[in-house]
Amino acid sequence: MKLTLKQVDRSFGAVQVLYGIDIVLAPGEVHALIGENGAGKSTTMKIMSGYLAPTAGQVLLNDRAVTFADSQAAEAAGVVLIHQEFNLAEQLTVEQNIFLGHEMKRGLFLDKRAMRDKASALLKRLDCNVSPTATVRDISNPDKQMVEIAKALSRDARVLIMDEPTAVLTAREAESLFTQVDRLRESGVAILFTSHKLDEVKRISDRMTILRDGWVVGQHPAEDMTEDAMATAMVGRDVSSLYPVRTRAVGHDKVLTVRNLTVPGYADGIDLDLHDGEILGLAGLIGAGRTETMEGLVGLRAATGSVNGKAPFPNPRAALDAGIAYLTEDRKERGLLLSKGMRENLTLQSLSDFTGLLIDETAEDAALTRAIADFDIRAPHRAVTVGNLSGGNQQKLLLAKTMLAQPKIVIIDEPTRGIDIGTKQQIYEFIHALAAEGKSIIVISSEMQEVIGLSDRVLVMREGRIAGELSGDTITEDRIIRLATGLDGRKDAA
Amino acid sequence: MSAKLDLRVLGPILALVALIVVGALLNSNFLSAGNITNVLSRSAFIGIIAVGMTFVITSGGLDLSVGSMAAFIAGLMILVMNGLLPTLGPGVALVLVGMLAALLAGTIAGFVNGFLITTMRIEAFIVTLGTMGIYRSLVTWLADGGTLSLDFGMRTVIRPIYYDGILGISWPIIVFALVATLGEVIMRRAAFGRHAAAVGSNDQVARYSSVNVNRVRMLTYVFLGILVGVATIMYVPRLGSASSSTGVLWELEAIAAVIIGGTMLKGGFGRVWGTVIGVLILSLIDNILNLTDGVSPYLNGAIQGVIIILAVILQRERKADG
Incomplete structure (x- = not known):
């Protein structure tokens, strides 16, 4: 037919x-x-x-x-x-x-x-x-x-x-x-x-x-x-250069030291270091435990081990107070209140910054105006219900919401899932701009190109453990896949 | 879209205005100061509780126990005052102790509901169905199947709490107005109201946004418990007694008022001023039926039922596309 x-x-x-x-x-x-x-x-x-x-x-x-x-x-x-x-x-x-x-x-x-x-x-x-x-x-x-x-x-x-x-x-x-x-x-x-x-x-x-x-x-x-x-x-324009060029070198100060982080059932003995202004990629197959590890790190899951020499954060608020924010991969179910407006969503994570005895709605509005400009959020009007925004604009709003809490370290889980290539390019630029400001960023992505294109350094996870670390010229699709699938140790055989 | 939105906001107000017009046309006494005071004073008990219920429902919860909780607290308050009468004597001090007991009991009762729902992770419906039975049974037991009566001398001391007031406005009305105003401000302008709506809208999003979901939920139940205590303090002076039939069906009237007012039963959106209008609508229907001969007052429940269903049908159109 x-x-x-x-x-x-x-x-x-x-x-x-x-x-x-x-x-x-x-x-x-x-x-x-x-x-x-x-x-x-x-x-x-x-x-x-x-x-x-x-x-x-x-x-x-x-x-x-x-x-x-x-x-x-x-x-x-x-x-x-x-x-x-x-x-x-x-x-x-x-x-x-x-x-x-x-x-x-x-x-x-x-x-x-x-x-x-x-x-x-x-x-x-x-x-x-x-x-x-x-x-x-x-x-x-x-x-x-x-x-x-x-x-x-x-x-x-x-x-x-x-x-x-x-x-x-x-x-x-x-x-x-x-x-x-x-x-x-x-x-x-x-x-x-x-x-x-x-x-x-x-x-x-x-x-x-x-x-x-x-x-x-x-x-x-x-x-x-x-x-x-x-x-x-x-x-409608050339997008062959999806990934921006780094303009600022990675700093030398360690901002995050994780040792032996264990999330029961998902991650076992994870060690990682993060420097100021660094973009660290976290690669691996779906089910390798990347999301769960990071959720354990920020207190969304029960975890043991040490984070900056102390016990893992008991809840996300404590992590945020320490300057660490996690941006979820599931923007519809975990990231945004789809039935609410942009303003309520934008300030939800940092509402205390807008609240004395009462919420300062004028300040909230100003923050929304800034977020719309900074992150190029394209909404039909300011009072739009967030569920009616396109996926790309939802993702930009989620990014704006997370950054409004002014974290020093941002963990971004699948930054561009289900969004179009033009918006992807913009989000990559935002991530680079944040790193250039001196923020440290961990990017979890199942898109190999994304990990390679964005990261200064890549950790590959397999079955709840770090399978290997790659940096500079060693970050290749081949090496990542070999580590992710367990062919590591024989990487010169190919 | 905007026309519909207006209807949703205006719907309860229009219904209230319509009821007032109908009432005024049917009976010349309807708009008399006496009748208005009567309606408002009687609305105050359910109204104060319904304001607390608005927060519980907005955050995605439910509390079926408030009616029997009120009966239990009333019984407790009477027992405490009767028990301490020989020591403290009939006077203001004893009244204050009784009030304190009521507030304390409400706080604890709300905490128990909240604890079972948040920390123990049991469905709100089940928990409060359970505590509803428990409090009802406890007050029946305390009264030994009959009525708990406040000492006769004490009644005259405590009577003014219901019947007196300032500038001709009775205390229950004043307290109801204060609670409602405070509730409206908290819902719209305080972080707690925003958090309650976020939790009711999607508790996962709230959790991932560093909101302490359990704490917000717990507080809604504790606030409701305290408000049940406040309502009971207003109620006990009216009759000076409590029995197993005290506060029967109050929980449903409170929930109905919240829903009629435009708060979403599944949570995520609430408005306290709507609840106040909902309470007034429910008591006006009762009042009009009592004042007029045309329709039997026995049909009160049926008419209220129709209004509740209509309110929910109106609410359904709120659903967003996303």
Whole structure:
């Protein structure tokens, strides 16, 4: 089945977000939709799958104009959107989830055997080994992704739209997803997906559409595009030099000495030193214990060992009083109050600086004005609910919030997860500027390039321990991977 | 968007104004000074408690125990005063001791709820359902199934706390106004109010933002306990007695007032002035039904129920996109 958007416009109130979008999703083709946050990718996908109606223009299925009343109507027609956040009932089993809302019945009763058989067949077709009777809560992220796809297929999806399917997957998990995508392509499903990871786009897509500020700025066969060309097209300027050049040398004063830090179950005997003005990278595979180590360091988890010669901090307030702040990787669940405004979020961590007997709202407003300017936060208006900001602007606000507490040492966990390349570049500049001011920074990142591009020195963690330290020219992707996967000690063999 | 927002802010106010207009049209006595004082004085007990409840609910908690807590504290206060009467004699000193006992008991009761909820990590609903039963049972036991009565001589000494006042405004109204004003300022302008809303909105974000989540939660329950003590101090002089039927369903009326006022039941947003309006709406309905012949006062609960549900339907539209 072919799905076409023809000259589609979409406005929210007075704000137009899509301008004359033309996209054709052909059967047996994987189409990538790329663009910065706020370029209009989500809106485009929602129009395709019946969550939103176009303000002008048409949606065509096999060249016939259709109007989906809602997402269920689109699903009935074979167009299914898989959301970035899984839409699964965690307490139910895999098969109950697959047939949720479309249960097979025999007379008045559920036909459990038929559903079990069909679920098994679907999962087998996807080459997924998860049991139909497993509880969704207990299965891994990629398996959940597979269950979502099986759910879509059980509704006879002929057009499958996936919003950042790999955002929560590791590289290996993503690869197994792509194997399944290849199969679906062969069986004639039309597929559209979005991703910020351009190497994946290159790897899996046949064609791509590039959006910028609500306009289609390019449509190309994937083989014609390099990652650099994609990035340049998305941002509209050259981004080949993503990482700024260091302007200030690392200082000689040790600002942090951690010895034998142990977080039960996650980290064991971690030693690290940090100097003033230094950017220390913390690399490793997902699950290596990097986040937990740092959470232990700042008092968010119970930990033993010594930090600057003393016991680890009992709580984050004590760490902050000592000048150490931790910026979480999970900005939506742990970083920001999504239902509150920017001002309340900005000052939450340093509210005591704004409070005598009462909160000084004038000072708060002034701080927000400064933060908006310093961190280039782009909000439609000052009273906006933070949940309505784009991911990149949320991240900038989170950074502003953390820096408002004036820490001397900042631990930034996944500084650019799920944000577009233009904003990434800005955040790298902020991090460098902070280091140039003499702040010391620890960056945890699962993006190898990011660790390499930002850090003066890199510690690699594996299974809760420091596997090795790299600095200067020895910081290479190869060396990091070898340490992270446990091939260390044989690094000259390659 | 802005029109809806206005409705959410104005909704409770409009409902209150509508009720006043209806009341005035139905009965000429409605706007008399006597009736207004009566309504406000009776609102004060629930009102003082509801202000504390606003903070508990805003921070994502709940307290079902306040009604029986009030009964228990009333019983305790009476026992303390009766017990010390021979020593201290009927006078101001004894009244002060009784008040102190009530405040102390409220503080401890709130602390117990808070301790079980924060340190022991038990659901607020379960904890306060438990303590609700415990306090109710304790007051019944103390009264031996009957009524605990304050010594007759003491009643005349303590009576002015409910019936007297300044410039014709009775003490319960004055105390309610003070508590509400203080509550509103704390909710909107003090760090504690901001922290309570942050904890109720997302306790993980609060924790990662160096907010001491347990301390904030604990304090909301302790404040509520103290306010229950204050409400009881106002209540005991009115009847001079406490029994197993004292304060029955107060917890639900307090929660209802908070919700009608626009505070979100799941936490994260609260407004004290809304709660005050919620309390007034609930007692005006009662008052109007009593003053008029058209509708039976027995339907009071039904009408209040409809209003609570309507308030929640209005609240639902607050939901943000994110």
